[in-house]
Amino acid sequence: MEKRLILNHKEIEIILKRLAMELIENHNDFSNSAIIGLQPRGVFPARMLVEYVKEFTKNPHILYGELDHTFYRDDFRRGNEQLVAHPIRIDFDIEGKNIILVDDVVYTGRSVRSAMDALTSYGRPAKIELLALLDRRFNRETPIMSDYCGKVIDTRGMGQKVLVDWNPKKLNVWLLNTHEEE
Amino acid sequence: MKDFNHKHLIGIKDLSAEDINLVFETADNFKEVINRPIKKVPTLRDTTIANIFFENSTRTRVSFELAEKRLSADVVNFSSSSSSVSKGETLIDTVKNILSMKVDMVVMRHPSPGACVFLSKHIDANIINAGDGTHEHPTQALLDAFSIREKLGDVKGKKIAIVGDITHSRVAISNIYCLKKLGAKVKLCGPPTLIPKHIESLGVEVDYNLDNVVKWADVVNMLRIQMERQDIAYFPSLREYSMQYGLTQERVERSGKELIIMHPGPINRGVEITSEVADSKNAIILNQVENGVAIRMAVLYLLAGDK
Structure with a gap:
């Protein structure tokens, strides 16, 4: 398996800081906004983002939650693996709020679709936005677009994987060629 | 995965x-x-x-x-x-x-x-x-162990007593398997006629004295007498059963600790458990449901x- 580094630790931090600034540009003091990380992997960039937003706005009260979309997925029973759920932590009312959904990689857009279903069973947000650290823009299977994007990567669908190593000591983004097609 | x-x-x-x-x-x-x-x-x-x-x-x-x-x-x-x-x-x-x-x-x-x-x-x-x-009755055993885990944080190492009609109870058998697999200690209690021979081979202990068992246990799971499955008289009378093996407030207090009380339902109030105990704050019967x-x-x- 071929492995190529796309982003290193430093670059990821710079990108997330830039995205935090973009969020502040649109959401001012975050009084009616909340950041929600998508389980399982979107919570890592989301937690970092929240810290940056707190630091830049000097506001320690940024609403933050974590959402799991397992029970809303459209590939239940269609894959080979058991889909295992993750905890949901949303301890505020999302009704009327501006919600920023955060995921690490947006690929087909299907998980974002199910996440929106999962989110609306908690209430009706005023607005839902999507923030993605990485956007594999040519592989979309749904009409979903990120509002905030860290980096666009052009990849083939099959045979390539984008892997973010969220281990805080490593924190790298890798592009894997799995050679399945060759 | x-x-x-x-x-x-x-x-x-x-x-x-x-x-x-x-x-x-x-x-x-x-x-x-x-x-x-x-x-x-x-x-x-x-x-x-x-x-x-x-x-x-x-x-x-x-x-x-x-x-x-x-x-x-x-x-x-x-x-x-x-x-x-x-x-x-x-x-x-x-x-x-x-x-x-x-x-x-x-x-x-x-x-x-x-x-x-x-x-x-x-x-x-x-x-x-x-x-x-x-x-x-596997889902009952799972929800019982889940309720213990929720209340005590873990099932491993906890002392759980199952009291009553063990012979005719599918809840008891499933509970024994489930609790043993999760590493709990299990003791059975009931009239000798209602506890199967060689049940110790499942890794459980048997004690015929409810007071001793209540003193030992962290959790007591009270079972109903399954009259519909009993073709002969296994004990002299319900009154006697209730005096020997019924969980009363007095017995709970005598144990001197915060005992967790469970029951898979349906309850025969006044037989295996008194209303006072079944409705007490130590009973997690409705949490089980x-x-x-x-x-x-x-x-x-x-x-x-x-x-």
Whole structure:
């Protein structure tokens, strides 16, 4: 398996800081906004983002939650693996709020679709936005677009994987060629 | 990736500790779902489930039906008293006819031990045992252990007493398997006539004195006397049983500690447990019922999701 580094630790931090600034540009003091990380992997960039937003706005009260979309997925029973759920932590009312959904990689857009279903069973947000650290823009299977994007990567669908190593000591983004097609 | 790898849930005997913990972790998520304002997820919207009950039931049946509906499955209910079984149709014929109407999963309660295993050899659908005679009642054992875990943080190393009619209780057998697999210490208590010989081979202890057992235990699970399964008199009178093996407030206080009291229901108040104890703050009987829905959602989800 071929492995190529796309982003290193430093670059990821710079990108997330830039995205935090973009969020502040649109959401001012975050009084009616909340950041929600998508389980399982979107919570890592989301937690970092929240810290940056707190630091830049000097506001320690940024609403933050974590959402799991397992029970809303459209590939239940269609894959080979058991889909295992993750905890949901949303301890505020999302009704009327501006919600920023955060995921690490947006690929087909299907998980974002199910996440929106999962989110609306908690209430009706005023607005839902999507923030993605990485956007594999040519592989979309749904009409979903990120509002905030860290980096666009052009990849083939099959045979390539984008892997973010969220281990805080490593924190790298890798592009894997799995050679399945060759 | 964790895998459940079971097509049916016939008994706890077939599960590993990892399987049981996966059910618990999944049930944690479903417990969050059933406490939301919108208590429903669309996961099983393409699944049809038949609840086939050849024996009476309130809790298990309502609990399964709610679990199925909260997963968005289509549900058909069937009970033997109002069906063609009374006209002499066999079990396999009945179930095959129901399945030919495109049913994917069967939840079955039956008075004969082994009815679910028998059925699983003849039909294609996923089968969940909701109690088969005196054999097993796996979802009850799972929700009991889940309730202990919720209350005490863990099941491992905890001392759990099961008191009452062990011989005729499928709840007792499933509980023993489940608790032992999770590393708990289990003691059985009841009249010698209602405790099977050689039950120690399952790794449990037996003590015929309830006061000693209550002093020892962290959790006491009181079972009902299963009159409907007893063909002979196993003890002289209900009054005597109640004096020897009934859990009273006095007995709980004499133990001098915060005892957790469980009961799988239905309760015979004044026989195995007094109203005072059953309604006390130490009793988690209604928590067990609430957890039952989450556990059954988890079991349905894991069985349906396994290829």
